[in-house]
Amino acid sequence: xxxxxxxxxxxxxxxxLDPEGGAIHHALASLGYDEVAEVRVGKAIYLxxxxxxxxxxxxxxxxxxxxxxxxPVTEDFTVTVRGEA
Amino acid sequence: xxxxxxxxxxxxxxxxLDPEGGAIHHALASLGYDEVAEVRVGKAIYLxxxxxxxxxxxxxxxxxxxxxxxxPVTEDFTVTVRGEA
Numbered sequence: 806x807x808x809x810x811x812x813x814x815x816x817x818x819x820x821x822l823d824p825e826g827g828a829i830h831h832a833l834a835s836l837g838y839d840e841v842a843e844v845r846v847g848k849a850i851y852l853x854x855x856x857x858x859x860x861x862x863x864x865x866x867x868x869x870x871x872x873x874x875x876x877p878v879t880e881d882f883t884v885t886v887r888g889e890a
Numbered sequence: 891x892x893x894x895x896x897x898x899x900x901x902x903x904x905x906x907l908d909p910e911g912g913a914i915h916h917a918l919a920s921l922g923y924d925e926v927a928e929v930r931v932g933k934a935i936y937l938x939x940x941x942x943x944x945x946x947x948x949x950x951x952x953x954x955x956x957x958x959x960x961x962p963v964t965e966d967f968t969v970t971v972r973g974e975a
Contacts, residue, residue: 808927814934829935829959838954842893842975843938849899850914853928869923874914890927 808855808890809862815875815882816847850874859886893940893975894947900960900967901932935959944971 817823823845830844856862867884875882902908908930915929941947952969960967 816934816936826935832958833954836954836958838950840940840950841937841954842940843936845936847934847936849901849932849934850911851901851928851930851932852926855925855927865923865925869918869921869926872921873917 806855806857808853809859810887810890811852811854811862811866812885812887813850813852813866813870813874813882814847814885815850815870815880817845818879818881821879847880853890862886891940891942893938894944895972895975896937896939896947896951897970897972898935898937898951898955898959898967899932899970900935900955900965902930903964903966906964932965938975947971 817826825846826844829846830841833841833844852866854862854866856865863884863886870882870884871877902911910931911929914931915926918926918929937951939947939951941950948969948971955967955969956962
């Protein structure tokens with residue numbers, strides 16, 4: 806049994822309104838960053854997971870994304886094992 | 891001038907209390923995911939940035955992280971250019 810570092814990125818689905826991204830976009834423009842054309846904001850979740858293999862750790866985290874970490878109606882997610890802790 | 895997709899990951903500094911991560915950890919445990927040993931939650935910010943080069947886009951976004959997107963007291967950040975939009 807090893808312990809794996811797993812990264813989950815949860816992002817708003819394309820086309821969905823993202824008020825937090827809009828607020829950051831507006832703030833960047835007011836600071837002079839007018840070369841920024843779009844901003845979308847999601848969550849980065851880092852987990853340490855005990856598992857027999859990286860594949861098992863990824864599978865368990867993907868399942869937990871579907872059950873808890875991401876909203877399937879409004880969000881997409883990616884799961885990446887970043888190595889052993 | 892091209893438009894680059896830039897990913898910013900903002901994470902709580904190690905050792906700093908992360909109440910949102912703690913709440914997710916607790917919720918995962920109550921669903922049976924007791925192999926999860928630690929949860930840290932940050933932000934994933936995706937920007938589209940017009941710039942002459944990927945290096946310029948990254949430099950501008952790094953500057954905006956120091957000025958706006960991340961809190962230097964409590965958060966670390968990484969900036970990665972993910973390609974052209």
